[in-house]
Amino acid sequence: MKAFAYHQPGQIPEAAKLLAAEPDSKLVAGGMTLIPTLKQRLASPPALIDLSKLPGLKGCTDNDATITIGAMTTHAEVAKSSLVRARIPALAALASQIGDPSVRNRGTICGSVANNDPAADYPAGVLGLAATIITNEREIAADNFFRGLFETALKPGEIITAVRFPVPLLAGYAKFKAPASRYALVGVFVAKFRDGVRVAVTGAGPGVFRVPPMEHALSQGFDPASIAAIRIDTDNLTSDIHAEADYRAHLVTVMAKRAVQAALSERPAS
Amino acid sequence: MQISFTLNGRPTSVDVAPSMLVTELLREHLNLTGTHIGCDTSQCGACVVHLNGAPVKSCTLLAPALDGATLLTIEGLQGAPGSNRLHPMQEAFRENHGLQCGFCTPGMVMTAVALAQDKGVLTEAEVRHGLEGNICRCTGYQNIVVSVMAGAAAMHAANAGE
Ligand SMILES: Cc1cc2nc3c(=O)[nH]c(=O)nc-3n(C[C@H](O)[C@H](O)[C@H](O)COP(=O)(O)OP(=O)(O)OC[C@H]3O[C@@H](n4cnc5c(N)ncnc54)[C@H](O)[C@@H]3O)c2cc1C
Ligand code: FES
Ligand code: FES
Numbered sequence: 001m002k003a004f005a006y007h008q009p010g011q012i013p014e015a016a017k018l019l020a021a022e023p024d025s026k027l028v029a030g031g032m033t034l035i036p037t038l039k040q041r042l043a044s045p046p047a048l049i050d051l052s053k054l055p056g057l058k059g060c061t062d063n064d065a066t067i068t069i070g071a072m073t074t075h076a077e078v079a080k081s082s083l084v085r086a087r088i089p090a091l092a093a094l095a096s097q098i099g100d101p102s103v104r105n106r107g108t109i110c111g112s113v114a115n116n117d118p119a120a121d122y123p124a125g126v127l128g129l130a131a132t133i134i135t136n137e138r139e140i141a142a143d144n145f146f147r148g149l150f151e152t153a154l155k156p157g158e159i160i161t162a163v164r165f166p167v168p169l170l171a172g173y174a175k176f177k178a179p180a181s182r183y184a185l186v187g188v189f190v191a192k193f194r195d196g197v198r199v200a201v202t203g204a205g206p207g208v209f210r211v212p213p214m215e216h217a218l219s220q221g222f223d224p225a226s227i228a229a230i231r232i233d234t235d236n237l238t239s240d241i242h243a244e245a246d247y248r249a250h251l252v253t254v255m256a257k258r259a260v261q262a263a264l265s266e267r268p269a270s
Numbered sequence: 271m272q273i274s275f276t277l278n279g280r281p282t283s284v285d286v287a288p289s290m291l292v293t294e295l296l297r298e299h300l301n302l303t304g305t306h307i308g309c310d311t312s313q314c315g316a317c318v319v320h321l322n323g324a325p326v327k328s329c330t331l332l333a334p335a336l337d338g339a340t341l342l343t344i345e346g347l348q349g350a351p352g353s354n355r356l357h358p359m360q361e362a363f364r365e366n367h368g369l370q371c372g373f374c375t376p377g378m379v380m381t382a383v384a385l386a387q388d389k390g391v392l393t394e395a396e397v398r399h400g401l402e403g404n405i406c407r408c409t410g411y412q413n414i415v416v417s418v419m420a421g422a423a424a425m426h427a428a429n430a431g432e
Contacts, residue, residue, distance in 0.1 A: 006271065006288030006334055028332075035330045036312055038289075048288070050334065076324070100403025101381065102315065105324040106331070182402060 071110035128189030128200035172263030278346030315404030359421035368417030386422035
């Protein structure tokens with residue numbers, strides 16, 4: 001690892017200023033993605049800006065229609081949150097399946113969202129629930145946020161402060177884990193709202209995406225059978241050492257059916 | 271930079287480079303070599319320590335994160351006060367042949383202790399889910415799972431007896 005300066009700002013504007021001052025510097029949240037990147041020298045920023053001392057970035061709050069999760073809330077905290085488990089149990093279940101206990105104790109929701117790994121779990125939950133990404137500058141709808149392989153709508157110097165999730169009528173997440181990494185080979189998040197159903201897929205392609213034919217079918221009848229015959233196109237799917245595009249396409253349908261089933265038998269994640 | 275933290279119950283203050291990993295700090299500067307480095311890529315769990323009571327991988331933790339925190343390493347685990355005995359989880363690994371070469375053991379034990387503290391008596395499924403981030407190249411896991419269940423039961427019984 002190359003040496004770097006280390007800042008622990010106490011206020012968000014100060015953090016933004018530090019980030020702007022040195023263009024290649026990096027924010028660090030849980031460090032579970034960034035530190036391995038630094039070790040491999042895939043990045044060598046002149047400075048790290050640690051978000052852990054910023055006030056108000058941890059925890060879950062709700063109002064009638066939404067739950068807001070602070071940027072620095074860890075996966076373990078979301079998995080255990082009585083609020084999330086009561087109102088969007090599928091999201092708590094998603095968080096409880098990320099990596100392993102040690103990863104969940106450090107990794108944060110917004111580190112995951114900002115990183116937008118093509119096999120990460122949160123992007124599916126965020127897009128599937130039509131969440132809003134809140135930054136120090138603006139609010140961005142999930143539909144406009146994820147831009148493919150590790151790319152997002154974040155501008156240089158922008159800091160995510162929270163994600164706001166609409167509370168659905170029902171939701172479910174099903175993940176086929178890559179056995180070694182535990183990332184999603186394919187993960188599907190399904191959410192039923194009063195005005196329709198959303199289906200978001202992670203792991204299968206270069207970035208998280210929705211599946212409109214499944215959304216239509218599930219809006220007509222929210223049942224695994226409604227989508228059993230729908231097979232997605234392999235054109236934009238990933239083929240790699242872990243799985244061929246064909247197999248990933250097959251898994252999307254299987255995981256979507258399981259996600260619907262999970263939503264129908266929804267109960268707080270254990 | 272100067273950082274101050276509680277290490278295995280003792281106040282500790284050291285001067286570190288911000289890029290120093292906690293594994294390096296423990297092993298090279300504080301002479302606590304019980305925390306092992308297996309993969310150095312956040313996969314294997316040989317380096318697990320408790321940061322403010324929660325298990326974390328110290329190979330993926332920068333030293334500045336320790337400032338103001340409480341850190342417990344495998345050296346800080348103890349049996350009943352004053353008894354000079356092994357911690358019940360360590361005892362369970364010994365009794366149940368939960369180790370062969372022992373390289374993964376400190377991380378296994380630290381993860382297992384946190385799991386037992388969190389959940390009390392453990393089912394096999396909970397143990398297997400809880401150990402997903404700890405890799406062992408020797409045992410085939412079977413005896414580790416048995417050890418962790420026995421260790422958790424012993425910890426639970428000791429607490430109930432207090
Ligand atoms: C062994 C292992 C297994 C894993 N398994 C899974 C898995 O199964 N599923 C899964 O989804 N993930 C998995 N992960 C990744 C894990 O979820 C990470 O925690 C996550 O990707 C990054 O979160 P972080 O808080 O650690 O971010 P960091 O590593 O600190 O940061 C990641 C990136 O996001 C930027 N960033 C962080 N916070 C903000 C913010 N608030 N605003 C703007 N930018 C920000 C940083 O600058 C950096 O570029 C795994 C990781 C490991 C090491
Ligand atoms: S050495 Fe830290 S996880 Fe392997
Ligand atoms: S006992 Fe040898 S690696 Fe686990």
